[in-house]
Amino acid sequence: MISISEIHRLLDGYARDGLTLATMGSHTALQILKGARDEGFRNLVICKRGVEAVYQQFGVADEVLMVDEYQQCLDEEFMQRLRDRNVILIPHGSFVEYLSPQRIETELRIPLFGNRMVLEWESDRVKERTWLAHAGLRLPKEFKTPENIDRLVLVKFPGAKGGRGYFIASKPEEFERKLEKLKLRDKERFTIQEFVIGTRFYPHYFYSPLKDRVELLSMDIRYESNIDGISRLATILQDNPPEPSFVVTGNIPVVARESLLPQILEMGQRVVKASQELFSPGLIGPFCLETISTEDMEFIAFEISARIVAGTNLYINGSPYSHLLYPEPMSTGRRIAREIKEAVRDDALERVIY
Ligand code: AMP
Numbered sequence: 429m430i431s432i433s434e435i436h437r438l439l440d441g442y443a444r445d446g447l448t449l450a451t452m453g454s455h456t457a458l459q460i461l462k463g464a465r466d467e468g469f470r471n472l473v474i475c476k477r478g479v480e481a482v483y484q485q486f487g488v489a490d491e492v493l494m495v496d497e498y499q500q501c502l503d504e505e506f507m508q509r510l511r512d513r514n515v516i517l518i519p520h521g522s523f524v525e526y527l528s529p530q531r532i533e534t535e536l537r538i539p540l541f542g543n544r545m546v547l548e549w550e551s552d553r554v555k556e557r558t559w560l561a562h563a564g565l566r567l568p569k570e571f572k573t574p575e576n577i578d579r580l581v582l583v584k585f586p587g588a589k590g591g592r593g594y595f596i597a598s599k600p601e602e603f604e605r606k607l608e609k610l611k612l613r614d615k616e617r618f619t620i621q622e623f624v625i626g627t628r629f630y631p632h633y634f635y636s637p638l639k640d641r642v643e644l645l646s647m648d649i650r651y652e653s654n655i656d657g658i659s660r661l662a663t664i665l666q667d668n669p670p671e672p673s674f675v676v677t678g679n680i681p682v683v684a685r686e687s688l689l690p691q692i693l694e695m696g697q698r699v700v701k702a703s704q705e706l707f708s709p710g711l712i713g714p715f716c717l718e719t720i721s722t723e724d725m726e727f728i729a730f731e732i733s734a735r736i737v738a739g740t741n742l743y744i745n746g747s748p749y750s751h752l753l754y755p756e757p758m759s760t761g762r763r764i765a766r767e768i769k770e771a772v773r774d775d776a777l778e779r780v781i782y
Contacts, residue, residue, distance in 0.1 A: 463762030563702035646747035648739030
């Protein structure tokens, strides 16, 4: 485990007026790079060979560093190149998936925006549930053993694979039959979760430690294949329905009924407070709750992403909510850069970089 003091010592060697904001070329890199520029920073994107054309074509990057494998980012020589440029890395979903939370915590000797400890809490399902429960959020019921399945459930497997491989069941026998088909070696590593019926809302929040404020910047619904396609053919497919799957293929914008906003804001605030109690200094910067609102207008939260999520790509030009908070188009990527800029101004970078 790299200590916080070691990261802050790296920062001590940085020229505060010459910082570079960097990320990996994938996921939400376009808005992170644009946001860095809009806030007056130099930026840099790390690309695996073959993907650089996107960043060149949109003209958003000041510098492109090429790698053959993303793991190369952990080579000492590569990290030194980044530190020579006073790089602060902005983590996103693909970044965490490629490097793994463990390697980020123990090997990545580059200042990172946010609290790297949070990655372990969001990627471990048991810890994640402890966190959300500690925050007092309503969670879907979980079934410890398949024999107790008495309603529609979703069976989930570990890792941020975007819903790939999940299956649904409503009886123990159906569960066993479908599990058998998968021929898993490690049968323990799944979660059986009540399938909550309602409407989905994935609010995108930003917690600013400098302002001690949780901001609701935007919201989306994930567009998932094949479940969102099945719903269009419900009557046609009713005699022979395909097995639903939940692979994220896109994002759809949404706003919530205004009377639901107090609950949505409160969930964000509670999650931040719980994180401060469980793993100080807690969550810093962007995060997203995956929730379902029931017909009683209660929210059930089934997942947290403690970094920028891909649904924010809908709002590179701002959202109805960010427009209320900021006069300029404020994407989540730009909001990150703004926090870093204000931390530099207040000589408080150590409060947002871990
Ligand atoms: P996840 O990997 O947890 O983000 O889940 C992928 C997708 O599965 C979500 O975007 C939802 O559409 C669906 N999903 C996950 N958990 C539940 C649940 N408990 N009830 C209903 N749908 C769910």
